[in-house]
Amino acid sequence: MGFYVDPAFFVLAAIAVVPAIVLGINERSLFGYSLVVSGLFLLLLFFYDLQQGAAFVFFCVLSTALFLWVKHLFATKHPHAVALYRLALAITMAPLVIYKIAAVFDGNLLGFLGISYITFKALQVLIEVRDGLITDMSVLEYLGFLVFFTPFTSGPIMRSRTFVEDARTHLSRHDYLDGLTRGAFLFLLGAFYKFVLAALSSWAQWFTPEFIGAGTFLASFAGESCIAFFYGLYLFFDFAGYSLMAIGLGSVFGVRVPRNFNAPFISLDIKDFWNRWHMSLSFWLRDFVFMRLTRALLKRKVFASRVNTACAGYLANMTIMGFWHGITPDYIIYGIYHGLLLSACELFQKKSKLYAAHKDEPWFKLCSWAITMIAVFFGFSLFSGQVSRLILGA
Amino acid sequence: MDAQREEQLLKLIEEICADPVVREERDMDLFDVGLLDSMAAIELLVGIEGEFGISIAPTEVEREEMNTVNLILKRVEERL
Structure with a gap:
């Protein structure tokens, strides 16, 4: 049964929310029921x-054991806690890495739907145990966090400390109903995004306006741009719609699932875009990869300047x-492309006199927005494989 | 926090934001106006660790709790 796809999912979800609402209205804890x-x-x-x-079961058993082990290591101040913690990180990542590599050879080893998301959830818990931010999370809370079903297959990626806070909170009737109403609205909006707007955008991809004509380079460029544009809209409405439904359904169970999109198409630069697009992934990477890597680079003074450190x-x-999206040329190029765009943006904003002098003027913002959108939609066509298909002529 | 330490921290923030306005506008949201971003935030945390010996993990403090000069001063003072 596919989540948010099969009609059966919606029927079962409609049944499952009834006891949740009864519990919520009566100010009872929803954690046990949401686990079931x-x-x-x-x-x-x-x-x-x-x-x-x-x-899936193997992953849960493995990561739970590692979670308890690492928690124990730091609680007892084990002399090699940090080295063993790194080992635990590597083992937690191993199934995902093996699965992604096996997929290159068309195999399925250790993979399951949602493995990319659950791995990131398990990793962040270990990292925050190491940082001393998680000390009293129980096994049940850990498992509940890993398996909570509404964002299970495709995110948004939740944060464990928010989840545990929700699991321990008994919402007042007023607060629960407040969340429920908001959740119902988000769920319906998400369904509209996914089943109406995404479907329309997907259909429009295969429709080349007649006035564009055919045969010339310009005509085929315009046709391909049209496809790229509607693919980008499709990607947004499909994913944002799915995310909104996961957030909405989550609030029925008293769980705050984080927001994933915040009007990405009004972004004024590429940094702004990543603060608005697939936010739960980009914030995860920002907090657990970018900030930790740059901190290590700064402390060891690897690069002479801060701009170089940021670009790296x-x-x-x-x-x-x-x-993380997958070991295919298209996805890897998409990642590197955005790394280069962010670095270029950083260099421009920190070094350019043009930027410093005009950044607040309307014409500058308009140009910046237009360039950002072209770069973003070109990125989508890298992601979809459209560009490699055109280059390889297949 | 004593005046000397406060001055030391203000100097650090001013250096990282590269704008003396941070001394005056102490309740301004530094992320909103673009004086701080993820990179600058890390520089700040590394700087605080180097000068005050206080280690703050990247996800330890929510952004809304450390996004103005006054809040940064407060977070450091709590840990001194």
């Missing part, structure tokens, strides 16, 4: 693919983002 519902939904998700189901951070960060 998540278990049942994941059972249905993996029911017809036992290999994936087994890989952006490149590494976005290349990892590309690999």
